[in-house]
Amino acid sequence: MLLSVDHVTRYRYDRPVRGVVQSHRLVPSTFDGQRVRDWGVTVTDGLAGGAFRDGAGDRVQAWTVPGPVSEIEVRVTGTVETVDLAGVLRGHRELVPAEVYLCDTLATQADAALAALAARALGEDGPLAMAHRLSALVSDAIAYVPGTTTAKTTAAEALAQGQGVCQDQAQALIACARHVGTPARYVSGYLFASDGDAPEAAHAWAELFVAGLGWVGFDAANRCCPDDKYIRLGSGFDAVDAAPIRGIARGNGQEILDVEVAVRQVQQ
Structure with missing residues (x-):
């Protein structure tokens, strides 16, 4: 499938700030399931800094916007050719051993309820079957209801209230x-949403390491493994660590954030 992306993030400040520094993970991953045809990132008045590929295989680009700054627009446009690999991250080069991702974060710590949910997925039919059961259990336990959680909601909090968005479902699956x-x-990325899919073009899911297969994606929000409707950007320990844009503004101005994302299928 050939998918086009138009992703605009606008930052406005109620009073000018002295400058802004950002770190971007906005370039699609390189693996057998996707190939970038063309891709570009622009930042209003931004100066591109150093770029590198980290140990997890993600491309990281630094940007600086000198002040005074009242508004910044980060625009991402491009097309990506995708192939359905049934969620398997095949051909992705990374240096970090999988065991690193056993480490908890504040957002993904398992409380008693998450531990009990995880125990229900255990069985004698192998790790892949267990991973599928675990994803289904999270889908059942946390209903997809936009606007019911915030960016700071933890996996335990989302499970306790029984609803959330893709970020909450992914972090709960990770915790379990x-x-x-x-x-x-x-994992952060994009989704070309069709009928019945969670309608978030900017999307998130989890990857679990399965012996014999490697990393396999599970999207609890849509009860499936990522296919050719998905574009993978990058990964991390939790939503904050894998955020496509991270940054800091120097000053006391209040930040107002606005995000628009459109993912479309292109005729090949």
Whole structure:
């Protein structure tokens, strides 16, 4: 499938700030399931800094915007050719061992309720079957209801209230997987949403490490493994660590954030 992306993030400040520094993970991953045809990132008045590929295989680009700054627009445009690999991250080069992703974060710590949910997925039919059961259990336990959580909601909090968005479902799945000894990580990207899909073009899911297969994606929000409707950007321990844009503004101005994302299928 050939997918086009138009992703605009606008930052406005109620009073000018002295400058802004950002770190971007906005370039699609390189693996057998996707190939970039063309891709570009622009930042209003931005100066591109150093770029590198980190140990997890993600491309990281630094940007600086000198002040005074009242508004910044980060625009991402491009097309990506995707192939359905049934969620398997095949051909992705990275240096970090999978066991690193057994480490918990504040957002993905398993409380008693998450531990009990994870225990229900255990069985004698192998790690892949267990991972599928675990994803289904999280889908059942946390209903997809936009606007019911915030960016700071933890996996335990989302499970307690029984609803959330893709970020909450992914972090709950990660917390459960790690609790039973399965390395798991958070993935940010895009989704070409069709009928019945969670309608978030900017999307997130989890990857669990399955012996014999490697990293396998699970999207609890849509009860599936990522296919050719998905574009993978990057990964991390949780939503904050895998955020496509991270940064800091120097000054006391209040930040107002606005995000628009459109993913479309292109005729090949």
